Amino acid sequence: MDVVNPATGETVETYETDSSAEVEAKLDRATDAFETWRDRPLREREELLARAGEVLRENKHEYAETMTEEMGKPISQSIGEVEKCAWVCDHYAEHASAYLEPDGHPSPPGTRVKTVYDPLGPVLAVMPWNFPLWQVFRFAAPYLVAGNVGLLKHASNVPGSALAIEEVFREAGFPEGVFQTLLIPSSAVEDVLVDHRVRAATLTGSGPAGRAVASTAGDNLKKTVLELGGSDPFVVLDDADIEAAVETGTWARNLNGGQSCIAAKRFIVHTDVYDAFVDRFVSEVEALVVGDPTDEDTDVGPQARAGLMTELHEQVEASVEAGATVLTGGEPLDGDGAFYPPTVLADVPEGCPADTEETFGPVASVYEVDDEAAAIEKANDTEFGLGASVWTEDRHRGEAIARRIDAGCVYVNELVKSDPRVPFGGIKESGYGRELSEPGIKEFVNRKTVWVN
Incomplete structure (x- = not known):
């Protein structure tokens, strides 16, 4: 993967793509990591996510410079994007427990019935280049704190940003395998998506890409969330x-x-x-x-x-x-x-x-x-x-x-924006599902009914 600075046209970095063996190893690590991560107390997951927000703020200039070099975003906007990523980490670190609190239901005398929210497993995220950090943290913060693990297939022109995100979670203390970057071409996405170890997928991108992911996921009965184009x-x-x-x-x-x-x-x-x-x-x-x-x-x-x-x-x-x-x-x-x-x-x-x-x-x-x-x-x-x-x-x-x-x-009387406090997503050709807020964290969970006599 060659990184070409769009402001100069110069190639500034080259990254090796993951081999088939490396992808296999990462899928195995994700599966193993999920078995222990899902049982980690929610409060501990929240604390690690709060730490991820701190890592972002501590290194915001470094991450901002990477984004600007890879896709040309003005540096002031890149810094703002890193700070917004820290905000979404703060939000779910504070509110995940409330969002995932079991819901009680009417039941016969002497019984207890509730809905609990259990994680699904490894989630594949196919993300675009235009907001290299924000698009990823928008899914990663809620999904990871809910107990899922993440596999990121980022756009091929922002591999440095993809690896920087992996670094954020590693520096914050997340266990190995809870969040991993797959440096693979778009042509390799289908093979990963159909793999039995991957339980769900989210995509932000074009209509054709969304249709391809939705079709493959549907054939394999896997949940998807799509955020596609807009006019x-x-x-x-x-x-x-x-x-x-x-x-x-x-x-x-x-x-x-x-x-x-x-x-x-x-x-x-x-x-x-x-x-x-x-x-x-x-x-x-x-x-x-x-x-x-x-x-x-x-x-x-x-x-x-x-x-x-x-x-x-x-x-x-x-x-x-x-x-x-x-x-x-x-x-x-x-x-x-x-x-x-x-x-x-x-x-x-x-x-x-x-x-x-x-x-x-x-x-x-x-x-x-x-x-x-x-x-x-x-x-x-x-x-x-x-x-x-x-x-x-x-x-x-x-x-x-x-x-x-x-x-x-x-x-x-305001511009359209994504905000951690409110649900975000589209209809018609703009996709389906919601990110952020409480609906966002509940997209990739098992809404399990538990009835106790």
Whole structure:
């Protein structure tokens, strides 16, 4: 696995993939580790997870630099990502006991009936490159503290980040085999997934990858959670605070170089405020600093790989050919590295790539609608259903509209985000299952009924 710095195009590190024998050994270690880890008192597992949070904070600059070098995330955002990973460790270290408390049920006199939550075993996680640490800790913190063990198949362009995560758990004192990284290509995932030692799988990634994992897991009757793509609407109504909507919308579209499933992608704006919003939005987008991701003043770094930038530009070109208007950006930047400028498209025709596909980079599509009903219709006019954002000064109106938008989460006067305290996940082509909060920790447990006479 060659690590290519997307800011320079230079190969900075090469990692050897695991051999078949090494994968076999790791699967055996996971199985052995589970037998003792599952019986470890929950309070001890919580304490180890809290220690993992401390390790993350102690080494946050080192881990942040690894992410930035591997996939181009601006260093300030990389540091923030490490801190968020520590937060999710803190959250489950504090709340896992409450989340996993057995639930009692009505029963005949003299009997006790309850549901207990037992771990399943080794869980395979197939994770993407865009948030190299956060995507992993989002599953690892709840699943490990619940008593499962983890096997990580990370994206091939971030092996250093994958090994850094393994290091975090090792330094925190987790027993050998409780969390392991598999340095394998995507072509080897199916063999691992069908192995009898693997009991469940979670994937964050593309629709085709999700379908492949779900199909294989289904054939083998294994539980899955899928978090797939998104084309999130950002709805700006006629009574919205335009300044706040512009400021947040600019960040919501361009955070992490626009490479986020829950980034705002389709800006649906009421005609009464359309011109004011678009003028300010374009100005804010043009003010973003694009450049060296190791510079703390940089807002937008390179795309994670040159090929990804090429695909993004092809989507823009096809949309323009179909009739879309480029208000700013729209062309790769000259020089080394995979730099694509923050871009705004207006007059986006129905059916073009910027309208129907997920643009996984800093490209915003802006639409003008006549009323609230049209805004809701356009928001739901997508195969995806991950997140949505609604902007209005009337909170009751915002909540009512949120209930009518087909998405796993809707935020009113806020950008869409994942937060350890609330469930996260999508519907339709954006996947199924939930991560985080109490539902997240209970996805991969055996909800066992225990009846005692």
